[in-house]
Amino acid sequence: MERLSFDSGVGVSCPDAGKRxxxxxxxxxxxxxxxxxxxxxxxxxxxxxxxxxxxxxxxxxxxxxxxxxxxxxxxxxxxxxxxxxxxxxxxxxxxxxxxxxxxxxxxxxxxxxxxxxxxxxxxxxxxxxxxxxxxxxxxxxxxxxxxxxxxxxxxxxxxxxxxxxxxxxxxxxxxxxxxxxxxxxxxxxxxxxxxxxxxxxxxxxxxxxxxxxxxxxxxxxxxxxxxxxxxxxxxxxxxxxxxxxxxxxxxxxxGGTPRRDKDRLRGFLSDICDRYIGEMSGGDRNTLYKMKEIWVYLGDLFEDAGKYVKKIKKATRLTEYEAAMDALFAACSLR
Ligand SMILES: Cc1cc2nc3c(=O)[nH]c(=O)nc-3n(C[C@H](O)[C@H](O)[C@H](O)COP(=O)(O)O)c2cc1C
The missing domain is CATH 3.20.20.70 (Aldolase class I)
Structure with a gap:
């Protein structure tokens, strides 16, 4: 069989997906x-x-x-x-x-x-x-x-x-x-x-x-x-x-070029959270649920972040979640 080229899906999307x-x-x-x-x-x-x-x-x-x-x-x-x-x-x-x-x-x-x-x-x-x-x-x-x-x-x-x-x-x-x-x-x-x-x-x-x-x-x-x-x-x-x-x-x-950029990470997470708030019904609860799913994986990226991550996971309101995030980003550096 002839080797197929990798054009697997583009359809609606990207002219410039070949970032390597x-x-x-x-x-x-x-x-x-x-x-x-x-x-x-x-x-x-x-x-x-x-x-x-x-x-x-x-x-x-x-x-x-x-x-x-x-x-x-x-x-x-x-x-x-x-x-x-x-x-x-x-x-x-x-x-x-x-x-x-x-x-x-x-x-x-x-x-x-x-x-x-x-x-x-x-x-x-x-x-x-x-x-x-x-x-x-x-x-x-x-x-x-x-x-x-x-x-x-x-x-x-x-x-x-x-x-x-x-x-x-x-x-x-x-x-x-x-x-x-x-x-x-x-x-x-x-x-x-x-x-x-x-x-x-x-x-x-x-x-x-x-x-x-x-x-x-x-x-x-x-x-x-x-x-x-x-x-x-x-x-x-x-x-x-x-x-x-x-x-x-x-x-x-x-690729050998880690930036360890906390501000970028914070912006990324805040942006995701804001977009969930804007697009999901169900108030704080559903947005928090989505953000906590990400935090299941993300916690280990920070040094000594255990107690802060625990607070994030326990948050029942977005204000608590934001405060826990602020505390974590202020106290912990990226590994
Ligand atoms: C929470 C979770 C949800 C997943 N959902 C899907 C899915 O919808 N479709 C799929 O093909 N694989 C799914 N996977 C499998 C991942 O795409 C991937 O194959 C797996 O995590 C192994 O790769 P990794 O070691 O890089 O995580 C899921 C994995 C996890 C942990």
Whole structure:
């Protein structure tokens, strides 16, 4: 099969998504992992404004046949200007997948991502997400139909199996049959959930597929990134998830130019919070909930911030949250 070029999704978005970081002469593009509840359009577009350096963003999974208003907001072109965005679908039903893909086409998208990685017990039990990998014949039939009928190019984000790494070979044999626009490999089994370390070695087997590849899993530090490039010197794309939420400067740090810029971080967080206040109903409660989800990851970025982060997590009003943030930023430096 001819090697596909990486034009996976641009649709509504970015003419200039090719921001790159050079390491050991190798050009690597970074993608922001979809994270349900966190990487909303508000988070993504504010990230782009303050940090950038992302070649491609993904929406968290869309799972309703008729997009909910939250999902519509997430994919609206005017909410995603200037960025390359690929919407992600979680489904194991052809009709549902095609319906959502059709709606996304109407918004101007050209590529969609299929979620074959969600490890959640309830999702996997219904053979969706990573649970779909448990029924390879059904998965194959589903892929045959969507690749034939989808109005959009299809990229795939996958785990490497359900229970055992030995499954990976059979899964790759299935993917090999289709013109996958990009294969993002999260090198964990469904049963690993997030508890066990990523199995970086498994990535190598995917290299025989003639499709653009992207590595995902546990690249949270320069050390992990160096180990990845050492193992795969020709790596072209890396997707960053929790590490990027925990340290929005991660890409600069991986490129050897961390700024440790507290003012920028403060502006970034305030901007996100203000936008949630402006766009969410439900008063303080819902906005606080969204901000606290970010703080689950962000707290460790500061030196000795334990007691301040605790206050942030305990805040029940936005005024308390703001005061706790002020105290943290005044007292703690960035690691
Ligand atoms: C809270 C949370 C929500 C996530 N939501 C999604 C999602 O909607 N779609 C998806 O493909 N992966 C989702 N993931 C998985 C991440 O995209 C990523 O594959 C995983 O975190 C491993 O990468 P990392 O080690 O860089 O974080 C989620 C992970 C977390 C922790």
């Amino acid at each position: 970081i050079f390491d050991c002469g190798q050009e690597v593009e970074f993608e922001m992992a979809p994270m349900e509840g966190i990487t909303t359009y508000i988070y993504r577009s504010t990230y782009e404004k303050y940090y950038g350096g992302i070649a491609c963003y993904y929406t968290p999974f869309l799972a309703s046949m008729h997009l909910s208003s939250r999902e519509k907001n997430d994919v609206l072109p005017e909410h995603n200007e200037g960025m390359r965005l690929i919407p992600q679908i979680l489904s194991n039903r052809t009709e549902e997948f095609l319906e959502i893909a059709g709606a996304l086409k109407d918004y101007g998208y050209t590529c969609v991502n299929l979620n074959l990685g969600c490890p959640s017990g309830t999702v996997a039990a219904k053979h969706r997400g990573a649970g779909f990998l448990a029924v390879p014949q059904e998965l194959d039939a589903f892929l045959a139909e969507i690749f034939e009928k989808s109005p959009l190019n299809i990229s795939i984000k996958t785990r490497i199996g359900v229970n055992d790494e030995a499954e990976w070979e059979q899964i790759l044999k299935i993917y090999e049959k289709y013109p996958v626009a990009e294969l993002i490999v999260h090198t964990r089994l469904q049963q690993d959930f997030y508890k066990y370390p990523a199995r970086m070695d498994a990535f190598g087997a995917a290299k025989r597929l003639c499709v653009p590849l992207c590595y995902n899993g546990d690249i949270h530090s320069p050390e992990a990134y160096r180990a990845l490039l050492f193992a795969y010197p020709d790596m072209e794309r890396v997707m960053l998830g929790r590490g990027l939420i925990a340290n929005p400067e991660l890409i600069e740090e991986l």
